[in-house]
Amino acid sequence: MLLIKNATAVQFNPAKVQEGMDILVDGNRIVETGSGIDPSKAARIIDASHCLVMPGMVCSHNHFYSGLSRGVMADIKPCPDFVSTLKNLWWRLDRAIDEEVLYYSGLICSLEAIKSGCTSVIDHHASPSYIKGSLSTLRNAFLKAGLRGMTCFETTDRNGGIKELEAGVQENIEFAHLVSSAREKGDEPYLVEAHMGAHAPFTVSNDGLGLLSDAVRETGRGLHIHVAEDKYDASWSRHHYDQELIERLDSFDLINHKTLIGHGTYLSDSDIELLNSKDAFLVHNSRSNMNNHVGYNERLTSYKNVAIGTDGIGSDMFEELKFAFFKHRDAGGSLWPDSFVNFLDNGNRLLERNFGGHFGRLETGYQADLVIYDYNSPTPLQAENLPGHMTFGMNSGGVRTVIIDGSIVYEDGHYPFDVSAVYAEARKVARRLWTGMDNLS
Incomplete structure (x- = not known):
C-alpha cells in the first residue's frame, strides 16, 4: 500500500480543502482518507507536508x-x-x-x-x-x-x-x-x-x-x-x-x-x-x-x-x-x-x-489518479475560493509528483526512466516528419 501523509487535500467538485489529511492507496484505488492513518499499513510513505494533493x-x-x-x-x-x-x-x-x-x-x-x-x-x-x-x-x-x-x-x-x-x-x-x-x-x-x-x-x-x-x-x-x-x-x-x-x-x-x-x-x-x-x-x-x-x-x-x-x-x-x-x-x-x-x-x-468506476474525488473507492502539488499561497485557500486560486495563482510549475492508477509515474520532478534519449530521438524524428510534409504533393 501507498500512504500520502499530512497533505492539504483539495477536491474540485464539490470543492473541498482539508488540511492535515492522509490518503491510503491499495492497488489502483483510494481505500482510506482521514488524519492519523496508521503508517504501518503502508509499504511506502510519501510525506506531503506543506503540499496540496488533488485529483489528476x-x-x-x-x-x-x-x-x-x-x-x-x-x-x-x-x-x-x-x-x-x-x-x-x-x-x-x-x-x-x-x-x-x-x-x-x-x-x-x-x-x-x-x-x-x-x-x-x-x-x-x-x-x-x-x-x-x-x-x-x-x-x-x-x-x-x-x-x-x-x-x-x-x-x-x-x-x-x-x-x-x-x-x-x-x-x-x-x-x-x-x-x-x-x-x-x-x-x-x-x-x-x-x-x-x-x-x-x-x-x-x-x-x-x-x-x-x-x-x-x-x-x-x-x-x-x-x-x-x-x-x-x-x-x-x-x-x-x-x-x-x-x-x-x-x-x-x-x-x-x-x-x-x-x-x-x-x-x-x-x-x-x-x-x-x-x-x-x-x-x-x-x-x-x-x-x-x-x-x-x-x-x-x-x-x-x-x-x-x-x-x-x-x-x-x-x-x-x-x-x-x-x-x-x-x-x-x-x-x-x-x-x-x-x-x-x-x-x-x-x-x-x-x-466505469469512480474518478475525480479524494474519497474511498475512487481511482488513485493523484497529483502532489507545491503551492505556498499568500492568501487563505479554502473551498469557496479554490477556483480563484486555480485561475489567478496556480500553474503546472507546481506539479511535484503524479500517481496514476496507483502507480507513481513522476516523482519530485523526475520520471521513473531516463527520458533524455526519448527527447533526443523525437527531435530526429520530427525533422524527418517535416521533410516528409514537404515531399507530399
Whole structure:
C-alpha cells in the first residue's frame, strides 16, 4: 500500500480543502482518507507536508499526432481560413506520419501531460498513411509513460473515399476489441480505452456514418468527432444533406451518453437541445479556437454537459482553464471561475462513462489518479475560493509528483526512466516528419 501523509487535500467538485489529511492507496484505488492513518499499513510513505494533493486533471479532447509539430519548419502555404489551415498544415502533417513518428509523438505528449498534472487524456488520432495498427502504437506510448486515456481513429473520406472510410472504421473496431481483450486478461494496467472516431461531418459521407453506426452498436463505444468547429461545417451539412449537424448524426443513432462532440461553436438551437436530450458531451477548446480564428462559442451555458480540451495544444489544463475563463470574460460572458473548474472536473464524468468506476474525488473507492502539488499561497485557500486560486495563482510549475492508477509515474520532478534519449530521438524524428510534409504533393 501507498500512504500520502499530512497533505492539504483539495477536491474540485464539490470543492473541498482539508488540511492535515492522509490518503491510503491499495492497488489502483483510494481505500482510506482521514488524519492519523496508521503508517504501518503502508509499504511506502510519501510525506506531503506543506503540499496540496488533488485529483489528476483530464484533457477531454486532444491530438497526440500533432506532438512533433511544435515549431514546424515546412513549406506551409498561406492559411487565410479554417479549411486552408486544414489542407495546408494539418492534413499534410497527418499524411506524413508513420509508425515511428506516431510512437514518439504519442510518448512525448504522454510525458508532458503527466508533467503538467494531467493524468488522463482523451485523444483523437489521424494518420491516413498508417491506419492499421496505429491505435495500438498510441496505446503503447500511453502505457510506457503510465498515462490514462482514450483514443480513436479519425475516420474520414478526404483522401481515399469509401476505402479510407472502411479502413478507419475497421481500425476503431479492432482497437476496441483489443482493449476489451486486454482488460479481460488483466495482465497489464487498464489504462487505455476506445472511442469510435470520425473527423467531422463535412468529411464523412452518409455511407461512412452508416459504418460508424454499426461500429458503435458492435463495440458499445461512443462517437468522438469534431462538429461545427467552423461555420463551414454547418453550412456544408445544410447544403448537401438539408440537415443540421447533430440531427444528421442522430439519424444514424450516433448521439448518446458516450458521444463526445468537439467544439460545437456553431450548433443551432435545435442541435443543442438534441445533444442535451441525449446526455452527450460538448468539449470546449478555447486556445485552439483562438489559434484557428474560428470564433468563440458563446453558448456554453446552453449545454447540459461541458468539458475542457486543448485540441492538440499540449495537455496543460492549468493553462487551458485560464484561457477558457479569460476568453469567456473577454467575450462578455457571465460565468465565473467556478463554472470552468466544474467544466474541467467534468472530464472525470467522461472517464466514468467509459472506464466505469469512480474518478475525480479524494474519497474511498475512487481511482488513485493523484497529483502532489507545491503551492505556498499568500492568501487563505479554502473551498469557496479554490477556483480563484486555480485561475489567478496556480500553474503546472507546481506539479511535484503524479500517481496514476496507483502507480507513481513522476516523482519530485523526475520520471521513473531516463527520458533524455526519448527527447533526443523525437527531435530526429520530427525533422524527418517535416521533410516528409514537404515531399507530399
